[in-house]
């Protein structure tokens with residue numbers, strides 16, 4: 001069995017089905033990106049894997065153990081950072097480190113926390129509160145906190161969506177570097193196929209909701225280390241990108257067609273406005289299409 | 302133009318002084334015309350200046366400088382207020398955390414909340430009658446605590462309910478212990494609301510102390526007021542009213558400074 005395994009997982013919120021029959025297997029050390037439209041249910045999916053939500057049906061296992069509750073074996077980077085605003089950068093990460101390694105000496109904890117702060121280049125901001133940091137810096141704290149827990153698997157929920165393009169690219173490089181250093185299993189949620197292609201081994205699209213489900217898995221055949229600029233010229237890149245985007249757009253148009261009603265044209269012919277009115281002010285009775293057997297049009301030349 | 306700007310700059314000082322001036326004028330006019338029993342501002346000052354200019358003097362049990370009386374009252378308020386916070390904050394937390402607890406106790410809280418200190422005090426005195434000499438102090442403390450804790454209870458409960466799910470998720474993912482969740486997540490997240498409650502509670506505690514002293518005759522601003530009423534020295538009643546108002550105002554300002562510190566944090 002794969003390392004992380006979801007079988008026919010479904011989830012509804014008060015009657016509205018969000019996720020339907022989700023099947024997912026992720027191998028140990030794999031980097032998988034899940035791409036989907038906003039509102040499709042990506043956060044719901046990651047919360048299920050994290051154990052913060054319970055599925056209505058289906059089975060979820062991590063390392064052959066059923067997922068029932070959240071735990072520090074799954075490091076999460078939440079979409080909205082979820083840093084505690086009353087703690088400094090150092091204290092936020094320390095809280096996580098203490099939770100995972102309660103028996104470490106104070107010195108060892110301190111050293112560990114500082115190592116991860118340095119890893120995301122935040123040493124100068126060590127004693128600042130999240131409110132004093134930019135969005136990109138907060139996101140890095142959030143990543144450092146998840147990594148410092150040394151989890152078996154990293155769950156990243158759109159970690160970079162709220163950032164400007166430049167910061168985003170920098171952090172993508174950082175995530176790529178960190179991953180290549182210790183090859184953790186990663187599930188990355190994103191709304192940007194390019195980000196997925198640049199970072200992941202496989203990309204799995206989530207169809208548009210309601211009742212979203214995972215599409216086929218697209219393997220990224222581009223060798224690592226990947227170069228952001230060169231990647232654009234890779235023949236496989238363009239095809240992959242086109243296929244993924246096409247799949248996602250199709251999943252949406254199918255949905256749209258499924259919900260619209262069958263249209264019926266009115267059973268009436270256009271009137272000829274040149275025909276004079278009758279005494280009552282009405283024109284002739286409307287012509288029903290189904291009654292028309294023979295149409296002739298006179299053309300004045 | 303320049304003068305205009307200057308006036309604008311100091312209107313925070315001038316306009317309040319103007320407002321007070323208007324009120325003193327009305328006081329002067331009415332004491333001279335319709336309300337003959339009301340002492341005029343000048344008479345009030347003349348009769349009170351001993352208490353104001355020698356604010357800490359002690360001439361007798363019920364004849365002391367006004368700040369000395371205020372000090373007695375503040376000490377009693379501080380004790381009762383501390384009691385209110387110690388009891389009120391945990392109740393607020395339970396209300397915020399548990400729907401069961403809310404369903405069970407919210408109705409009784411809503412019934413007890415509007416009861417006036419004047420109704421609680423006799424009960425307090427009866428409860429502590431066996432304490433003999435201390436009965437009046439304990440009764441007053443009981444009354445202050447019971448009346449002043451409600452804003453703390455209710456605001457803390459609202460604050461706990463308003464904690465963003467994100468913070469709770471962090472606690473869940475890290476599997477924080479109950480005490481750690483309480484001290485690292487729940488309390489810091491609720492502090493701004495708690496302090497709003499603390500400020501409102503202090504206002505009520507100060508209201509209650511005057512009533513409690515009036516009824517028990519303890520030395521303090523309220524006790525002094527009641528004694529001077531019985532002695533028909535109306536000037537001192539006005540002195541007490543002004544003192545109570547100013548002290549209440551200062552306390553509220555101090556608390557709102559503290560409150561703001563926690564709001565921005």
Ligand SMILES: Nc1ncnc2c1ncn2[C@@H]1O[C@H](COP(=O)(O)OP(=O)(O)O)[C@@H](O)[C@H]1O
Nearest residue numbers: 013014018036037038039040041042043044045
């Ligand atoms: N706790 C909840 N209660 C009710 N509906 C929810 C809840 N969480 C998410 N939803 C709904 O589920 C759908 C998917 O949400 P979400 O997983 O946040 O999407 P995404 O992360 O892909 O943008 C949305 O329509 C949202 O309104």
Ligand SMILES: [Mg+2]
Nearest residue numbers: 042043079158
């Ligand atoms: Mg989301």
